Amino acid sequence: MIEIKDVSFTYESGESENSLRNINLKIKDGETVLLCGESGCGKTTLTRLINGLIPHYYNGQLTGQIYLDGKEVKDYQLYQIAPMVGSVFQNPRTQFYNVDTTSEIVFGCENMGLPVQEMLARLENTTKCLKLENLLGRSLFALSGGEKQKIACASADAICPNTFVLDEPSSNLDISSIKDLTEVIRQWQSENKTVIVAEHRLYYLAPYADRIIYMKRGEICNEYTREEFLGLDPKELKKMGLRALNPFDLMPEKTPEANEKSLQIDNFWFSYEKRGYPIVNIPDLTLPQGEIIGIIGDNGAGKSSFARCLCGLDKSSKGTLKLNGNALNAKKRRHISYMVMQDVNHQLFTEDVLDELLLSMDGENEEEDKVRAQEILAGLDLSDKLKLHPMSLSGGEKQRVAIGSAVASGKEIIIFDEPTSGLDYRHMLEVSEKLIQLKEMKKTLFLITHDPELIYKCCTHLMFIEHGRILWHRPMDNEAVRLLQEFFSHEKGSSAMAI
Template sequence: MRCAPGTATLLTGPSGSGKSTVLRVLNGLANHLDHATITGEADLGGLDATTADLALLGQRVGTVFQNPRNQFFTATVVEELAFGRCNEGQDPQRILNAVEQAAERTQITSFLAMKIGELSGGQQQRVACGAAIAGGPEVVLLDEPTSNLAAEDIEALRRLLLDLKAAGTTLLIAEHRVYYLRDIVDQVAVLNQGQLTRVQTTQEFFAQSDAQRRAAGLRSLTRPVLTPAHDQARDRPGTTGVQLRNVRFGYGDRPVLNIDELDLPAGCVTALMGPCGAGKSTLARVVAGLATVERGGTVSMHGRPCRPRDLMSRSAMVMQDVYRQLFTVSVRDEVTAGTRCAESADPDSILAALDLEDYAHRHPMSLSGGQKQRVVIGAALAADADIYIFDEPTSGVDYHHLQAIAGLLRDLANRGVVVLVITHDAELVAACAQRVLTLSPIYDPDTRNHLTVTDVRPETRDVDAFQSAYPERTIT
């Protein structure tokens, strides 16, 4: 495979096919950190990436990891963007100019003084992009760069990639969500089980029919679109499921949630969408009992107010950062490690449904990002819970596994439990959600979150129509 200088290449294929490994060979981590056995050549503009000094590679290559939290070295955004050039001992004014330029290009100028840990997953993804380009590398490697991004942030990333390419930067993008790259990449390389199966022109790749791309396990080649259901008249308040009343929550003096009334009904899949930083993951923590609301607010289950510890005992949650939820030495042990397992749960059938049966005895940390995601989902599915919360469950997941996860979420809802899915993934919403909540952030301490609800027609493909055509019903 050859990537000419100043071109963009899409690297795609099923989860676990070796996409991240290719990037780690090129940035030197496979050799210096993983101590991998590497044969052949990986030429990076005359530099052999398999043997070159890591510091020298770091000056040539910028990388956005699949999980950006794994690449941060500092506490604040401005320090992270300055880190590489500071290590090189560059002039402070030159560093400051580069930081400001990278922040402006990635639209994170307003974050510069903030602590990285205070940012949402999508905002951290943008910081990772800023850090990757702040050093002015010749090559930028991006591993699932849209996994935590909302639609408007994906569009901003698309513009950034076009800008980098126009400036002569060589781009290699490992990605499952491919539609936004149609007018950016010059070629597409497809991997399967560690083998390069084909290299196509952009025109050839995006000319595939839906049947062809599904058979190949590829996500949508066009922007996914949702269509609202025709029946939008009914509200769903009641005493079945989770009820939130007068919920207020913030971090220090920064309010995040101010919701008068919200119902999460049992027996259906509810998708929670909205811009990065709106408070979606915080709302999930409140529902799961991991965060305590201010005095006067209540979270009830089936009409009965619950204390946070009661909610925790009744909840199963897949966090946005699944690395925080892997504890055991094998995949099978991970699925059965919970203190409570549903009597009907069969670990082997769960692993089979998630295409993990061949990895049952592998260490979870040896798997790809998408495979880790499915392991944690399997552990949640095995739990005997009343509330199931999934935060970005399809990041790093290909088409076949997305459909498998969607089917399992529908099966969960059919048990009569509460299923809340926090996602930016319109393909997942189309595949499994009956209801969509859209949460907006609080821009002023005295205002409430604007929250809309709509019913969704399943298996639809028009996100713009969904965002503009459905009759919004403001509920708080």
């Protein structure tokens, strides 16, 4: 049993966001609890109380008591909590200690000193349960974001704890992988495990949660049974800043207009040397210019690789892009394009948020650049973060800073890889509004996304990638909606969708 009594916590930095106030909570053994609320409401901080990272790793002002199996968390050593509470973080890279998947899955077991045969048995059971046989023996650096998240879940599962704490576990997963994650959680439930999940995506977990806890400004504002929560009106959910419970039933908000200008892709081809087969293989493709093009497909389908080829970032890739009648090789494409990566930690370089945006601007007029950068940050709800170090921000805030840098760059082609990963409803809307503004400025945008709400909010066109090939692309019309819904409902996502 987990019990939190009269707990308040403020981080050492003194930030008010993510702090907790007067938390009282009991979680029974075998209970599945969903924590929801807008970004910064304290969900992640609450999970850190349970897995012992507070007070054993994160410093701050803590009052009250946290009990794990009848003993205060502060009286445990962190290594004693690790076998009791398995943790899966929002960014799986932060919990990796190896370079290959198999070693990573058994790493916790090795630290527990388990016999080799026991470790191998757990490895087999975990990979079978999570359907990860095809990921064994792979380099962690070659995995997609969703595949990395699966390995993080497997590492926690192999330890066989009684409690699992997951922080935004679906943020980098495609629909098929979310179904797999749901099956894993259901398996844990059948084993009477305690499962606590902090999430913005509610649709996959709410039907199976025993209790839903809604947080706001560091406090528990309300608790719902499963039936009560599923019965909430969609307007009420929006008012609470929560994502839709049935996002696949939404419809596009705008009908795309005809566009005569186009981008022409010729003979795009890319392969990793060891793979022996192409990751991207697109003989020819014509796409509209100045539009918002959503890119969908399963994890590992080649979406991010296609984006890097488009930007000219993979120097070994082949092919040309014709823009305004001019053929652009990879070097030229790097000058006119900007890519917001799935893991934005790779592209945050400066000492504060404002400088991060200024870095992507031309610098011809410093004062004008500052004013424009501040306007962009205000539109992304980051005005109060101007002087903070980018790496001190939450995952969702970092995501918005990277998006702000893309907006500030003024490039003709901008590619966003999972731009709403870890964002709540309100911030997803702010991002979609920024994307629409860029479209109005005649920019061509590509959105790699598994977020149906974002697609319906702003995409004018849609394309589907499988095994590095474009199976179909079309305007966001009724047929595209049908194909999109088929993709989201199809178990594997796939070739059955070719048209």
